[in-house]
Amino acid sequence: xxxxxxxxxxxxxxxxxxxxxxxxxxxxxxxxxxxxxxxxxxxxxxxxxxxxxxxxxxxxxxxxxxxxxxxxxxxxxxxxxxxxxxxxxxxxxxxxxxxxxxxxxxxxxxxxxxxxxxxxxxxxxxxxxxxxxxxxx
Amino acid sequence: xxxxxxxxxxxxxxxxxxxxxxxxxxxxxxxxxxxxxxxxxxxxxxxxxxxxxxxxxxxxxxxxxxxxxxxxxxxxxxxxxxxxxxxxxxxxxxxxxxxxxxxxxxxxxxxxxxxxxxxxxxxxxxxxxxxxxxxxx
DNA sequence: ATATTTACTTGCATTTTACAAGTACAAATA
DNA sequence: TATTTGTACTTGTAAAATGCAAGTAAATAT
Numbered sequence: 194x195x196x197x198x199x200x201x202x203x204x205x206x207x208x209x210x211x212x213x214x215x216x217x218x219x220x221x222x223x224x225x226x227x228x229x230x231x232x233x234x235x236x237x238x239x240x241x242x243x244x245x246x247x248x249x250x251x252x253x254x255x256x257x258x259x260x261x262x263x264x265x266x267x268x269x270x271x272x273x274x275x276x277x278x279x280x281x282x283x284x285x286x287x288x289x290x291x292x293x294x295x296x297x298x299x300x301x302x303x304x305x306x307x308x309x310x311x312x313x314x315x316x317x318x319x320x321x322x323x324x325x326x327x328x329x330x
Numbered sequence: 331x332x333x334x335x336x337x338x339x340x341x342x343x344x345x346x347x348x349x350x351x352x353x354x355x356x357x358x359x360x361x362x363x364x365x366x367x368x369x370x371x372x373x374x375x376x377x378x379x380x381x382x383x384x385x386x387x388x389x390x391x392x393x394x395x396x397x398x399x400x401x402x403x404x405x406x407x408x409x410x411x412x413x414x415x416x417x418x419x420x421x422x423x424x425x426x427x428x429x430x431x432x433x434x435x436x437x438x439x440x441x442x443x444x445x446x447x448x449x450x451x452x453x454x455x456x457x458x459x460x461x462x463x464x465x466x467x
Numbered sequence: 468a469t470a471t472t473t474a475c476t477t478g479c480a481t482t483t484t485a486c487a488a489g490t491a492c493a494a495a496t497a
Numbered sequence: 498t499a500t501t502t503g504t505a506c507t508t509g510t511a512a513a514a515t516g517c518a519a520g521t522a523a524a525t526a527t
Contacts, residue, residue, distance in 0.1 A: 204438055210352060222340070243487095248507075291342055
């Protein structure tokens with residue numbers, strides 16, 4: 194019925210209890226680099242999340258104020274999802290995961306390579322610029 | 331029988347397929363800040379991982395060369411686990427998760443607070459020093 | 468010789484996930 | 498206006514992962 198207690202007060206452990214799974218950061222990645230997404234946009238991602246899992250994750254992330262829902266400007270049947278400040282602040286984590294993954298996995302997409310080249314040139318500046326883009330709505 | 335194909339070539343997605351769960355980074359955290367751990371040490375952690383899950387995660391992380399097994403200097407019945415270079419390089423990710431978690435969760439343990447104070451003073455230096463400690467074996 | 472420690476494995480109930488299909492409302496089309 | 502399509506979900510169910518308790522085997526301590 195109600196929320197369980199955290200298994201510890203370690204910030205890493207608490208964070209993992211919220212988004213430590215195979216899908217949450219994929220959703221957040223999409224929002225981070227596409228700015229805003231509809232439900233259908235998430236479903237179209239290459240990783241092919243199933244619709245019930247997507248709905249569950251969106252719900253949890255919204256409840257924990259990592260993302261929020263917005264009305265779509267052109268349509269009442271569409272919903273726009275976007276990152277909150279709390280969600281945007283996950284960017285440094287995504288950047289570091291990207292850098293680690295680039296080092297240990299092959300066939301990185303060109304778009305990602307370009308992005309990471311930019312990151313490596315000046316990480317702080319990349320983060321600042323990306324956040325700035327997300328903040329404008 | 332054999333390994334499944336990755337769901338995409340996105341480095342974030344690939345990384346999550348390996349350690350995107352509620353336990354892998356807890357194991358890695360323990361190794362990162364305790365340098366070396368036995369099986370029993372992991373079980374003693376506050377988060378109370380169950381023994382079958384621990385065994386499964388250690389196996390996967392070893393297979394993917396994130397951790398490795400060492401003989402215990404004093405005992406043939408003990409096994410020492412330590413991070414490989416690949417594992418050590420997850421430190422920037424753990425640092426960023428820690429910083430995010432510190433911001434959004436309460437009652438952070440004093441040890442962690444002290445560590446994060448050090449991180450915030452000079453992140454690069456903290457990472458360099460922590461890696462240096464881990465490299466000596 | 469016996470008991471204890473250590474690193475696991477095994478069995479099973481519960482939970483989570485993945486896949487397929489279905490629903491409800493908005494919007495476009497005939 | 499009626500019907501089809503698009504969009505955001507929900508529901509059902511089988512398969513897989515998890516959590517808990519107990520068990521095993523080798524090494525060490527007593």
